[in-house]
Amino acid sequence: MYHTEKGTGVPFILLHGNGESSEYFGDQIGYFSKMYRVMAVDTRGHGSSPRGTAPFTLSQFADDLHDLMTENGISRAHILGFSDGGNIALIFAMRYPEMVMDLILNGANLRPSGMTFGVRSEVYMEYALYSFLALFGGKAGRRKEMLSLMALQPHISDADLASVCARTLIIVGERDMIRASHSREMAESIPGAELKILEGDHFIASERSREFNEAVSEFMGRGPHG
Secondary structure, eight states, X not given: OOEEEEOOSSEEEEEOOTTOOGGGGHHHHHHHTTTSEEEEEXXXXXXXXXXXXXXXXXXXXXXXXHHXXXXXXXXXXXXXXXXXXXXXXXXXXXXXXXXXXXXXXESOOSSGGGBOHHHHHHHHHXXXXXXXXXXXXXXXXXXXHHHHHHHSOOOOOHHHHTTOOSEEEEEEETTOSBOHHHHHHHHHHSTTOEEEEXXXXXXXXXXXXXXXXXXXXXXXXXXXXX
């Protein structure tokens, strides 16, 4: 898995969203590398990381992260995930709790219905279109696979969230593509989780980076590993 690394100290891993790359976190890499060893990862089949032959699922991406950390001698890290990256981070925290320090979930969801109706409808229609086009070959199959991450995944229950033991911040925009009630549900189901709502939409980390970085930094600074 391709990743960029900057800074020294306690590892802080950044996971981007669907169809993106580690470049999304340009403002976060510069800010947090002054305090942490920042690693911004390109997930499987994204950015400069190869697709490989393993299943193209959020669960597999979580296992890929485990392998990356192990290969780099990292036993524990702070983890920040945006959108699908947040879903990966959450699955990772449930599967490998001993490897997570602070957990920051930016615009994550537990199931496809966590997205607003309008966004979910667009995703389903595009997924149906590319599922049809994929029958004829070409690049449509690649797009269908990428959309499947949003249309068909994840499937995390409130009961699953009870197993999360990391200090958790859920941070979203006021006009996020994730329903506000869904973000509240996550915050109420993860033990001790904190919910932070900022002015902006789904892309607050890039569009309102100063406020976003300060909110994350404040949260991490209050904890025993900040």
